Amino acid sequence: MDGRTLNMQATPFTLPLLAAAAISAAVAVLAWRRRPSRGARAFSATMSLVVLNILVSLFLLGSTTLDSFLFWVKMSFLGGALSVAWLVFTLRYDGRSLRDVTRIAAFAAVEPAVVFVLAWFNDLHHLLWTQAVAAPITAPGALLRVDTRLGPLFWVWSAYQYALLLSGVVILLRGLFRVPSAYRGQTVAVLVAMAVPWTANVLFLVGRTPVTGVDLTPFAFALSGIALFLALYRFRFLDLVPIPRSLVLEASPNGALVLDSQGRLVDINAAAEAILGCSARDVLGAEGTQVLPALSSAASGTDVELAFVRDGVERSYDLHVAPLRKRMGKLALLVDVTDRKRMTTRLLQAQKMDALGLMAGGIAHDFNNLLTGILGNLSIVRDQAGQPDSIAEPLAQAEQAARQAAGLTHNLLTFSLNGSPAPTYVNLSQSVDLTLQSIAELVPPSVTIARDYTPGLWNVLIDQVQLGQLVINLVVNARDAMNGAGTLTIRTSNVDVDEWFVQAHPDARPGEHVLLQVTDTGGGMTDTVRQHLFEPFFTTKPVGHGTGLGLAVVYGAVQQAGGWITVDTAAGEGTTFSTYLPRCREPAKARAAQEPRTQRTQGHKTVLVVDDEEMILQLTRRMLERSGYKVVTAADGPSAVAVIQGNPAAVDLVLLDMTMPGMTGDQVLRELRRLGYSAPVLISSGYSLGGSIQDLVRGPGGADGFLPKPYTMQELSEAVCAALGGVRTS
Numbered sequence: 001m002d003g004r005t006l007n008m009q010a011t012p013f014t015l016p017l018l019a020a021a022a023i024s025a026a027v028a029v030l031a032w033r034r035r036p037s038r039g040a041r042a043f044s045a046t047m048s049l050v051v052l053n054i055l056v057s058l059f060l061l062g063s064t065t066l067d068s069f070l071f072w073v074k075m076s077f078l079g080g081a082l083s084v085a086w087l088v089f090t091l092r093y094d095g096r097s098l099r100d101v102t103r104i105a106a107f108a109a110v111e112p113a114v115v116f117v118l119a120w121f122n123d124l125h126h127l128l129w130t131q132a133v134a135a136p137i138t139a140p141g142a143l144l145r146v147d148t149r150l151g152p153l154f155w156v157w158s159a160y161q162y163a164l165l166l167s168g169v170v171i172l173l174r175g176l177f178r179v180p181s182a183y184r185g186q187t188v189a190v191l192v193a194m195a196v197p198w199t200a201n202v203l204f205l206v207g208r209t210p211v212t213g214v215d216l217t218p219f220a221f222a223l224s225g226i227a228l229f230l231a232l233y234r235f236r237f238l239d240l241v242p243i244p245r246s247l248v249l250e251a252s253p254n255g256a257l258v259l260d261s262q263g264r265l266v267d268i269n270a271a272a273e274a275i276l277g278c279s280a281r282d283v284l285g286a287e288g289t290q291v292l293p294a295l296s297s298a299a300s301g302t303d304v305e306l307a308f309v310r311d312g313v314e315r316s317y318d319l320h321v322a323p324l325r326k327r328m329g330k331l332a333l334l335v336d337v338t339d340r341k342r343m344t345t346r347l348l349q350a351q352k353m354d355a356l357g358l359m360a361g362g363i364a365h366d367f368n369n370l371l372t373g374i375l376g377n378l379s380i381v382r383d384q385a386g387q388p389d390s391i392a393e394p395l396a397q398a399e400q401a402a403r404q405a406a407g408l409t410h411n412l413l414t415f416s417l418n419g420s421p422a423p424t425y426v427n428l429s430q431s432v433d434l435t436l437q438s439i440a441e442l443v444p445p446s447v448t449i450a451r452d453y454t455p456g457l458w459n460v461l462i463d464q465v466q467l468g469q470l471v472i473n474l475v476v477n478a479r480d481a482m483n484g485a486g487t488l489t490i491r492t493s494n495v496d497v498d499e500w501f502v503q504a505h506p507d508a509r510p511g512e513h514v515l516l517q518v519t520d521t522g523g524g525m526t527d528t529v530r531q532h533l534f535e536p537f538f539t540t541k542p543v544g545h546g547t548g549l550g551l552a553v554v555y556g557a558v559q560q561a562g563g564w565i566t567v568d569t570a571a572g573e574g575t576t577f578s579t580y581l582p583r584c585r586e587p588a589k590a591r592a593a594q595e596p597r598t599q600r601t602q603g604h605k606t607v608l609v610v611d612d613e614e615m616i617l618q619l620t621r622r623m624l625e626r627s628g629y630k631v632v633t634a635a636d637g638p639s640a641v642a643v644i645q646g647n648p649a650a651v652d653l654v655l656l657d658m659t660m661p662g663m664t665g666d667q668v669l670r671e672l673r674r675l676g677y678s679a680p681v682l683i684s685s686g687y688s689l690g691g692s693i694q695d696l697v698r699g700p701g702g703a704d705g706f707l708p709k710p711y712t713m714q715e716l717s718e719a720v721c722a723a724l725g726g727v728r729t730s
Contacts, residue, residue, distance in 0.1 A: 007068035008059065011141055016219055017058040023225030024050045027232070034238040039093035042101075043238060046085040047228075050221050053079045057218040063144050066134040073129075074119040080112025080157065083164035086194070090168035094175045095247050108164060115157045127153035143214070158205065165198060189231035193224040255317070255334030259288045259295075261327060275308055275317065275334050288332070294319050295332060306334070313504055316341050342506040368686035369613055371710035375399065376619045379712035380626065423461045423561070425584060428514050429453040429492045431464060435471040436490070442476060444484050452491040460514050461584040466557035473554050474518040474577055481522030481575060489519040497580070507564040512583040519576040524569045533567060554579075605724060606630040606650060610640040610668065611657040611684075616709075620655065623713040624720065637663025641671050648677050653724055655707070658685035666696055673701050680704040680723040684711075 028047035034040045053076070060072035087108060091101045115128075122128045128151050135145040169191065176187045197220035204215040231237035249256050255272030257265060265288050268280050276283075276292065283291045298304045304319040315338040322331050378399050381391075436449065443449060478488050495515045502508045525533075534555035554577075558565045562582050569575040607629050611617045614635070621631045632651065634640040637660055644651060654672065658665035669681055683696065683703040697703045707719040 007065040008062045009064050009141065011062050011143060013061050013214070013219070014058060016222070017054055017061075020218055020222035020225070021051050021054040021058070024054060024221050027225050027228045030232055031238055037238045038095070039089050040238045042085060042089035042092050046082065046089050049079070049082040049085055050224075053082060054218040054221060057215065061143060061214065064137060065144070066132065066146065069134065069144055069146055070132060074122075077112070077116045077119045077128075077157070080115060080161060081109070083161040083168075084109045084112060086168045087164045090171040094171050111157070111160050115153065118153065122151075127151045128157075129154065162198075165194075169194070183235075185235040186231055186237045189227050189235055189237065193227035193231070196220045196223045196227070253336065257288065257292065257295075257332040257334075258324075258329060259332065260329040263288050263330075265291055266329070272334060275310065277308075292319070292332070295321065298332065299330070305337075313500075339503070345506065366686065368709040369616060372686075373615045373619055375710045375712050376623055376716075379714060380619075380623060423463050425459055425461060426464060426467065427457060427459055428467075428516055428581070429457050431467055432471050432490060432492065432516065435468045436475070438468075439472055439475065442472075443479055443488070446485040447479055447482060448487045450487055450489040452489065454493040456494075457492055458494050458512065458514050458583040459585075460561070460581040462561040462581060463557070466553075466560065470554050470557045470579070471518075473551060474579075477551060477577075478518055478520035478522070478575070481520050481525075483522070486521040488521075489517070491515075491517040491519070493517075494583075495580070505564075505566060507566075508580065509564075509582075513563070513580045514583060516579040516581070517576055518579075519574065521574045524571045524573045524575055526571055530567060530569060534565075604628065604630060605652040606632060607720060608632045608634060608640060608643055608651045608654045610634045610637070610654065610660075610665075612636055612660040613657075616657070620716065623716050626713065627717040627720075629720065636660060637665070637668040637671075640668055641675070644672055644675060644677050648675070648679075652679055653720060654679070654681045655720065656681055656683055656703070658683055669696065669703060680726075682707055682719060682723045684709060 024047050028044050028051065031040050031044035031047060035044065056072055056075050056078065060069065060076065063069040063072060084105060088101055088105045091104065092098070118125065119128055129148050130151050131147070131149040133147045135147075137144055172187050172191055176184055197217045200209075200220040201215065201217040203209050204217065209216055228237070232239075250269050252269060253271055255275045256267075256269040257272050258267035260266045265283055265286055268278075268283060273280060278291065288295045294304045294306055298319045298321040301321070306317045306319055307314055308317060309315070315336060317334045318337050320333045320335065322333075323329075324331055378395060382395055382399075433451070433453075436451075475488065475490075482488070493515045495513050497508055497510050497513055499510055502510055534551050555565065558579055558581070563580045565580070566578045567575065568578065607624055609617060609620045609624070609631055610633075611620065612635055617633050617635065621633055624631045632643060634643055640654070640656070641663075644654075654677075656665050656668060660668075663671075665683060665685070669683075672681065681703045682705045684707040686709045697706045705719060705723045707716065711719070
C-alpha cells in the first residue's frame with residue numbers, strides 16, 4: 001500500500017510535522033517516566049494527544065482528494081480530548097484530588113465526545129460545515145485547496161475548547177503566586193509552551209495565518225517541545241512538584257486563622273477548628289476577635305500564651321500574628337507548646353532539685369564531720385573509768401542530741417540521692433499497714449484512717465526504711481493539714497501507665513506500676529506552696545513545729561526507688577499524694593550474711609589514718625590508740641601514698657577519707673592498689689554509701705569496707721576489727 005492508494009502525497013510540511021511529532025512524543029515519554037509525580041500521567045496523556053493531533057494534520061495536508069480530506073477533518077475532532085487532558089493536568093498539578101478531577105474530566109469530556117460522533121454524520125445535519133468544495137491539485141506536492149463554510153456547531157466546539165484551555169491557564173496562573181519562587185520557572189515554561197500553538201490556532205481561525213489555508217498549530221508544537229524540555233531539565237518539571245500551601249496549611253498540626261484587611265475571618269484550618277471547638281461554616285466572615293478575643297492583644301506583634309482543653313487535657317498554645325504580603329490581611333497561628341513547656345518546667349525543676357540536692361549533700365557532709373568530733377569525743381569521755389554520776393545523764397543527753405542531728409543529715413542525704421538504700425522485694429500494702437501500726441500514737445483518734453488495698457497487689461523494689469519514712473511523712477503531713485481531725489485515706493492499686501498519662505505528667509514513665517495514694521480532707525494548698533513542696537526546709541508550719549525535711553525525704557526516697565510522685569490539690573479541697581513505684585517481677589537477691597562484728601582488738605596492728613580535717617584526724621587517732629592500735633596519720637593523699645611507698649609492710653590497714661582536696665580518696669585508693677598494697681583499706685565519708693562510693697567499695701580491687709560519719713569509738717573499733725578480720729562492711 002502506498003500514498004496513492006491512501007490518496008496521500010508528501011508535501012513540504014511533511015518533514016516539519018514529523019519532527020514536531022517526534023519532539024512531542026519525546027516529551028510524552030519523559031513525562032511518563034516521572035509518572036509517580038502528581039500530574040505527570042495527565043501531562044503525558046496531553047502530549048500523546050498532541051502527537052495524534054500533529055499526525056492527523058500531516059495526513060490532512062497530504063490529502064489528494066476531497067473524500068480523504070474530509071475523513072481527516074472528521075478525525076481532527078479527536079483534538080477535543082486535548083483540551084480536556086490539559087484541564088486534567090492543570091487540576092492535578094494544582095493539587096486537586098484524583099477523585100475530584102475524575103468527576104470534572106468526565107463532565108468536561110461530554111461535549112467533545114458528542115461533537116466527534118456528530119462529525120461523522122455531518123452530511124445529515126451540516127452543523128459543523130455546510131459546504132466543502134475542492135480545487136484540483138495543480139502540481140505534485142501542492143496542497144489540496146478546499147473551500148469550506150463552517151457551521152454553528154464548529155464555533156461552539158471551538159469556543160468550548162478555548163474555554164477549557166483558558167480554565168487551565170487560570171489555574172496555573174493562580175498557583176503561580178501560591179508556590180515558592182523556586183517553582184515558578186516550571187509554570188512559566190509550561191504556559192509559554194502551550195501559548196505558542198494556541199496563538200497559531202487563533203491566527204488560523206481569524207484568517208491571519210502566514211501560510212494561506214494552513215493551520216500552523218501542529219508546527220508550533222515543535223517550539224513548545226523545546227520550552228518543555230527546558231522545563232523538564234532546567235526547572236525539574238514533573239520531578240519536583242510543588243505542594244500547594246493551602247494543603248500544607250490544612251495538614252498543619254498548628255491552628256491557622258486567616259484574616260482579611262478588615263479583620264474578618266476568611267479561612268481556618270482543621271487544627272484551629274479543633275482547638276477552638278468551632279466549625280468553619282459557623283465562623284467564616286465573623287470578626288476575628290469574636291472568634292478568638294486574644295487576637296486583639298497579639299495584633300501588636302507580641303505573642304500571647306493561651307490555654308485550651310482538648311480531649312480532657314489542658315494544653316498551652318502560643319498565638320502569633322503575622323501580616324500577609326501586600327497588606328492583604330493577617331495570618332494567626334496557634335502553636336501547641338504544651339510539650340515544650342512541660343520539658344522546660346521539668347528541666348528547671350530537675351536543675352533546681354539537683355542544685356538543692358548538691359547543697360543538701362554538702363551541708364550533710366560537713367555536719368557529719370562536725371558530729372564525728374562531737375560523738376567521738378563523747379564516746380571517749382563515756383569510755384573513761386570513774387565518771388561521776390552527775391555527768392552521766394548530761395553525756396547521754398548530749399549523745400542523743402548528736403544522734404538526732406545525725407538523723408537530720410541522713411534525711412538530707414536521702415533527699416540529695418546520696419543515701420545508701422538497701423532495696424528489698426516488698427508488698428506495698430503489707431509494708432504500709434505495718435508502718436501504720438507502728439505509728440498509731442502519731443494519729444489522734446479524731447483522724448479516721450480509711451484503708452483501700454487492692455487484692456493481688458504487685459510487688460515493688462524499695463528500701464524498707466525509706467518506705468517507712470515515706471509513709472510516716474505523708475501521714476504526718478496529712479494529719480497536720482487536717483488540724484488533727486478528718487479522714488485520712490490510704491489506697492494501693494495496680495496501674496498500667498500509658499502514653500497519654502505520660503504526656504500529661506512529664507516525670508512519668510510508661511509501664512506497670514504500683515500506686516500508693518494518701519488523701520486528706522484538709523484545706524488543700526495554693527499553687528505557690530505546691531511549687532516549693534518538696535524543697536528541703538520549706539514548711540508552712542509554725543516555727544518549732546517542723547524541719548521542712550519530711551516531703552523532701554519522700555521525694556528522695558521515691559526517686560531512689562525509680563518512681564515519681566504527683567500532687568492533686570486545690571485550696572479548700574484537700575490533697576492527694578500519688579506515689580508511683582515500678583513493678584518488680586523478680587524478687588531481690590538476698591544479701592550475703594555477714595559475720596558478726598566483734599570488739600576484739602587485732603593485737604598491735606598499725607592503722608594509717610588519712611583525713612584533711614585536723615580535728616577528725618586527731619580524734620580518730622586517740623580513739624584507735626585507746627582501742628590498742630598503733631596509729632600513723634596523713635593530712636592528704638600524697639602524704640599517705642608516701643608512707644606506703646616508704647614501708648608498705650608497716651601499715652596493716654588504711655582508714656581513708658573520701659572527700660579531700662587535691663588527691664581524692666578514690667585516687668589514693670587506686671594509687672595504693674597500683675603500688676601493690678593489698679592490705680585492707682577502709683573508706684570513710686560524711687556521705688552515705690551510694691553512687692561512686694558504693695561502686696568503689698564493692699568493685700574488684702576496691703576498698704574493704706565503709707565507715708559512715710559520724711561514728712563513735714565503738715563503731716570505729718568494730719569497723720577496723722572487721723576489716724582486719726576479712727569481713728567486708730558496707
